[in-house]
Amino acid sequence: MAALIDAINVKRKMLFELDNVPYACLDSDISSPTARGGQTLVRLKMRNLLTSAVFEKTFKAQDKFKEPDLVLVPASYLYSDGEGSHFLDQESFETLTLTEKMVGNALDFLIEGALLQLHMYNGNPIGLQLPIFVELDVTRTEPGVRGDTSSGSVTKSATLETGLEIKVPLFIKEGEKVKVTTETGEFSGRA
Incomplete structure (x- = not known):
């Protein structure tokens, strides 16, 4: 049997299962009662991992959730077509397909x-x-022009090999490798 998690112990980025659906906690807020006999409530902002829907719901502190049967499997990206995006499971060498909705904006990276x-x-x-x-x-960026920094503009647009367009410092040239943060899609440094 899966371990049970009390609602009051659910923290940001934790995974839990409610009504046989896996959720990720995006934020939790605990409100303690001021009156005697009042119940401690936990307000969770959560994402449904099957539909990606985000909503808030309030639970009693002693409500219990199951730990989801969720496993992270190492995989490598193969290609995308009309059916979806295809990945190679690095353990079983099986090809797994995710729909466009499941992948979201990940193809930018x-x-x-x-x-x-x-x-x-x-x-x-x-x-x-x-x-x-x-x-x-x-793959494409304008050359940095000396003196541009005095105007206060110290970044320029660059197009990456995936088609993603980001802002980079003036010294970055075409053909260079850059490090990009996947959470925000921002330049993080030279690779």
Whole structure:
């Protein structure tokens, strides 16, 4: 039997199961009563990992959740087509397919062969977890012009090999590899 988690112990980024659906906690707020006999309530902002819907719900502190049968599997990105995006499970060497909705904007950071983690729920892929940083080649950017920094503009647009457009410092040139934060899609440094 899966371990039970009290609602009051659910913290940000924790995973739990409610009504046979896996959720990720985005935020939790505990409100203690001021009156005697009042119940402590826990307000959770949570994301449904199957539909990606985000909503808030209030629970009693002693409500219990199951730990989801959620496994992270190492995989590499193969390609995308009309059916979805295809990944190679690095343990079983099985090809797993995720729909466009499951992948979301992750294709902005994925090149062929990129390693990542797939979320498997009850043996089926339901989503993916990108690494914190990815390294991508700059395919197009304007050359930095000396004196541009005096105008206060110290960044310029650059298009990466995946088609993602980001702001980079003036010294970055075409053909260079840059490190990009997957959470925000921002330049993080040279690779």
